[in-house]
Amino acid sequence: MIDTTNQLHAHDKHSPFWQNAYLYFDRAYTTMHLDETWRTVLSTPKRVLTVSCPIRMDDGRIQVFTGYRAQHNNARGPFKGGLRFHPSVGLDEVMALAMLQTWKNALVDLPFGGAKGGVVCSPHKLSITEKERLTRRYTAEILPLIGPDHDIPAPDVGTDSQVMAWLLDTYSMMVGHQSLSVVTGKPVSIGGSPGREEATGRGVICVLRKFLATQNKSLEDLRVAIQGFGNVGYHTARLLDELNATIIALSSKEGGIYNENGIDITSAQRYYHENGSLADFPDAEPIPNDELLTCDCDVLVPAAMENTIDETIAPHVEAHTIVEAANGPITPKADEILRENGVTILPDILANAGGVTVSYFEWVQGLQNYFWSLNQVQNELQKVMDRAFDAVNAKADESDCDYRTAAYTIAISRVAEASRLKGLFP
Numbered sequence: 312m313i314d315t316t317n318q319l320h321a322h323d324k325h326s327p328f329w330q331n332a333y334l335y336f337d338r339a340y341t342t343m344h345l346d347e348t349w350r351t352v353l354s355t356p357k358r359v360l361t362v363s364c365p366i367r368m369d370d371g372r373i374q375v376f377t378g379y380r381a382q383h384n385n386a387r388g389p390f391k392g393g394l395r396f397h398p399s400v401g402l403d404e405v406m407a408l409a410m411l412q413t414w415k416n417a418l419v420d421l422p423f424g425g426a427k428g429g430v431v432c433s434p435h436k437l438s439i440t441e442k443e444r445l446t447r448r449y450t451a452e453i454l455p456l457i458g459p460d461h462d463i464p465a466p467d468v469g470t471d472s473q474v475m476a477w478l479l480d481t482y483s484m485m486v487g488h489q490s491l492s493v494v495t496g497k498p499v500s501i502g503g504s505p506g507r508e509e510a511t512g513r514g515v516i517c518v519l520r521k522f523l524a525t526q527n528k529s530l531e532d533l534r535v536a537i538q539g540f541g542n543v544g545y546h547t548a549r550l551l552d553e554l555n556a557t558i559i560a561l562s563s564k565e566g567g568i569y570n571e572n573g574i575d576i577t578s579a580q581r582y583y584h585e586n587g588s589l590a591d592f593p594d595a596e597p598i599p600n601d602e603l604l605t606c607d608c609d610v611l612v613p614a615a616m617e618n619t620i621d622e623t624i625a626p627h628v629e630a631h632t633i634v635e636a637a638n639g640p641i642t643p644k645a646d647e648i649l650r651e652n653g654v655t656i657l658p659d660i661l662a663n664a665g666g667v668t669v670s671y672f673e674w675v676q677g678l679q680n681y682f683w684s685l686n687q688v689q690n691e692l693q694k695v696m697d698r699a700f701d702a703v704n705a706k707a708d709e710s711d712c713d714y715r716t717a718a719y720t721i722a723i724s725r726v727a728e729a730s731r732l733k734g735l736f737p
């Protein structure tokens with residue numbers, strides 16, 4: 312039998328985000344009555360790589376950046392997960408995100424394990440040439456770990472399709488042949504998939520609409536506040552607006568805007584693109600990020616970073632439903648408070664799985680060199696998200712539990728089953 316004592320104590324030494332990710336896993340695992348010998352195996356990363364990325368800056372200086380790639384579990388298939396460029400990137404962060412990615416992939420039944428990578432940097436302070444050099448050096452450093460059948464990166468916070476294009480080119484040059492499926496989230500012109508950019512936001516809409524249907528409600532006239540106006544936040548807002556929901560609050564990292572009668576999303580996106588923030592946006596009042604989280608709305612969509620809703624914010628949340636478009640936006644203590652207050656939480660591993668689902672479609676298209684239409688991508692995404700929600704909803708009803716526990720139970724059971732069937736080597 313595996314001794315888990317030292318491992319459990321070791322979790323306490325990690326950052327709050329890693330501890331939170333572990334606690335969500337542990338809470339669900341404890342209710343599942345699975346073999347205790349697998350608890351540590353399933354919660355421990357398979358591999359974590361730290362790399363040094365020296366690059367020459369535009370002014371001639373050599374600056375060294377630190378990068379990471381964490382691979383959590385590959386019992387169900389190759390590792391899959393995003394790559395972020397952000398000052399907060401750290402070892403514990405990528406480990407936690409890789410574990411969340413494992414459960415997310417399993418929940419929507421993709422043949423992937425979970426991974427996550429990142430480089431500690433402020434991407435907006437880098438020139439385009441510096442960012443390219445950094446991407447290519449980081450790719451070269453993690454080259455032994457990645458590949459179409461090993462580990463497939465994708466965009467995340469601070470990265471985009473251009474970064475994925477550089478990653479594709481660097482990998483292909485180093486292995487001596489074009490390898491479209493080594494990375495997803497590429498530009499469509501070089502093997503990317505139509506619909507990938509909006510996929511996470513569209514998945515959020517799919518899950519929210521399915522949940523509202525169980526309450527005999529619709530998206531029309533729903534009052535929504537969205538924290539975060541990056542790729543996920545923007546597309547979530549845009550799609551909700553097209554479906555006649557009312558977006559009453561939006562925010563970027565510098566602060567947010569509020570208009571109880573609704574915000575013009577097209578104008579807000581244009582203003583954000585031109586000014587780099589939503590500050591001083593006309594026809595709306597300024598609102599701090601913490602007040603946005605507690606404003607009077609029907610649905611709250613945290614679409615920024617992890618741990619934004621903690622136990623100090625949770626008691627004041629007025630939304631009846633929270634859709635976790637970001638990874639890990641609610642701490643475990645806040646989760647308990649919100650549930651006690653009757654708030655329904657659609658968890659991240661379900662709600663934001665649209666991105667990795669379309670990444671899977673892109674991976675398949677690259678392997679086959681046969682590409683789908685936007686309509687086909689959207690239809691298949693709808694099927695996957697609907698099936699995943701139906702499974703989680705049924706599990707929640709069957710076990711009389713919240714959606715997060717139901718989602719984790721399904722995901723962990725699938726990974727545990729694959730691990731059990733494969734056994735241990737040697």
